[in-house]
Amino acid sequence: MSGSLWLNLVPAFVVGGLLCVCAQLLMDLTKPKFTPAHVLIVFASLGTVTGALGWYEPLVKFAGAGATVPLTGFGYVMGKGAVQGAESGILGVLAGGIEGAAIGITAAILFSFICAVSFKPKG
Amino acid sequence: MDKRVGKKTVVFQNPPEIIGGYNVVGPKEGKGPLNAHFDYVLPDTYYGKKTWEKAESAMIEMAMNEAVKKHKLAADDIDYVLAGDLLNQNTTSNYALRQIGRPFIGMFGACSTMALTAAVGAMLIDGGFAGKVLCATSSHHETAESQFRMPTEHGNQRPLTAQWTVTGAGCLVLGKGESGSGQGATIHITAATLGCAIDYGQTDANHMGASMAPAVADTLLGHFYDMGTGPESYDLIVSGDLGNLGLELLKELLDKSGFHTLDNIQDCGCLIYSADQDVHAGGSGCGCSAVVLSGYLLDRLRKKELRKILFVGSGSLHSKDSLLQGESMPGIGHGVVIEVMDH
C-alpha cells in the first residue's frame, strides 16, 4: 500500500506541470491582447465544460492533485456540481456550481481576510 | 521683442535661473548607478508612514522644504509652487501643499510633469509674474502599481517591455536670472517648447515607451525647426522616461524625419537603474526625470561637463479606465533648454 501511495506523485507533477506550460504558452503567444486574467478565464471555462461532460474525471483519477490543483480543477468541481444538481431539477442546477466550489471559495475568503488583518503589503 | 519663436517655442528674454534642486528617492533607486547624485535615500518605501500614498506625499513635501532650506530661502520667498504627480486628482501634491502655505498651481503631465512645471515656472518668472517658483513632482512605485496596474502583492510576470516606476521626488527652485552674486557660472532655462498630445494608436500599458516616443520626436522636431538648430547644437539631449526600447524608437523616428542623432542622446529611464536591477525596459514615472534632472544633470551642468542640454520630459496620458474602454494612449513631450552661463 505505502509503495503505491507514493507512485502517484509522478503523474501529479507531470500533469500539473503540463497544464501550466499550456497556460504559459497561451500567455506568451497572445501578449499583449491576452492578459493573465483572460488565460485564467479560459482554463476555468475549459475545466467547467469538461467537468460537466465527465471528461475531466479520468484525468483527476490519473493525476490526482495534478488535475485538481490547477484552475481547471476549480472549474471541474463547479461543472460537476451543476450537472449532479440537474438530477434534482432547476434548483439543483442553480445551487450545484457554487456548491461544488463552496469549500474552496470560503477558504479563500477566510484566509484573505485573515491575511488582510495580519499582514501589511511589502511591495 | 517677441518671446515666441516659430510655432511652439518660447525663448526667454531674461533666462530664469535654476537656483538649485533637491531630491529624495526610494531604496531601490539609491542602489542604482546615480546614487552619488541623490540628496536623500529613503530607508524603506513606507518612510514611517501608514500607507504608501502618505509616504509619497511626505516625500514631495520633504523635497520642497529641503530645496527651500538648502538655498537659504524662506517659504515666503516663493511666489508659486507648481507641482503634480501620477495619482488621481494629483492627491500627492495637494496634500503636501497643505503644509507649504504658498499659492499652488497643480499640473498634470503624467511623467513629463518635471519638464512641464519647469517650462511654465520659467514663463511665469520671465513674464514678470513671479520672482521665485518651486517646480516639484513625485512618483512612487507601489502607489503607481495599484493605481495603474494590479495590487502590489499580486503575482505576475512583467513583460520585457515594461518599465519600473521610480520611487522619488524632485524639486527645482527657479528665480530671476539676476546673478549679482558673482559666483562665476549659473544655470539657466533659456527656451522651452511645450508639446502636443500625439497618439500613434499604442494600447499596451506595459510598453509605454512606444506611446511616448512619437510625442517626444514631435517636440524635438518642432524645437529644431523653430530654433533653426539640430541635435548637434546640444551637448546632450535627454528624454524623460522612454526606457531603452522607447529611446531606440525615438532615434529611428528622428532619423526617418531627417535628423540624425549622434551619441549625445540619452534617457533618464535608462540612466537611473543598472542592468542587473531587473527593471526590464528602464525607469518611468514623474519622479524618474525629476530626480535625474535635479541630481545627476544639474551636477554635471555645475561641473560644466555639459554646457547646453535639451531636456524633454515624456508622459503617457492614459488611465486604467481609458484603456479598459478600448482607447489608445496619447503621449506628450515637453522640452526645456538648460544652459550654463558664465559671468
Add this chain to the structure above:
Amino acid sequence: MSVLVKVTPQEYEEMNKKIQPKPKLIRNCAMAFVVGGGICLVAQILINVFLYLGIALKEAQILGTTSMIFLGSLLTGLGLYDSIVSLGGAGGILPVTGFANAMVSPAMDSKKDGYILGVGAKMFSVAGPVIICGTIVAFVMGLGCLIFR
C-alpha cells in the same frame, strides 16, 4: 498624428514590432513546468499524508486543495508569492495557490481603505471574473443537462 514626424502609425507599428524583445519561450515554459508541477507535487504529498492518516480519498483531495489555498495565502501575506510568479509565470498563476494570491493581494492592498469598503469591496477585484465565469458556465452546462437528459 504628428505633421513633423515623417512616419505613419502603420510604419510605426512595424518599427515597434521589430524592437520588441521576444519572450524566452523555452525558458518560460520550463520554469512554468517545474514551478507548476512542483506546487501540484506538494499538494499530492499533502493528500497522501491525509490518505495515510485514514481520511477518505474525496475528503483528502478537498483538504489538500484547502491546504494549498492556505499556503498560497500565507506566502502572499509574507510577500513571497509575487517572486514565485515572476519566476514561474503561469506555473504560479494557474494552481489554486495563484487563485489565493489573486484574492489575498487586493484584500491586503485595500486594508488602508477600511474593512468594509476596502477589503470587503475589493477582495474579488482580481479573482471575481473566474468565479463569475465558472458559475455561469456551470449553470449553462447544468441547464443543458436538464434539458437534454
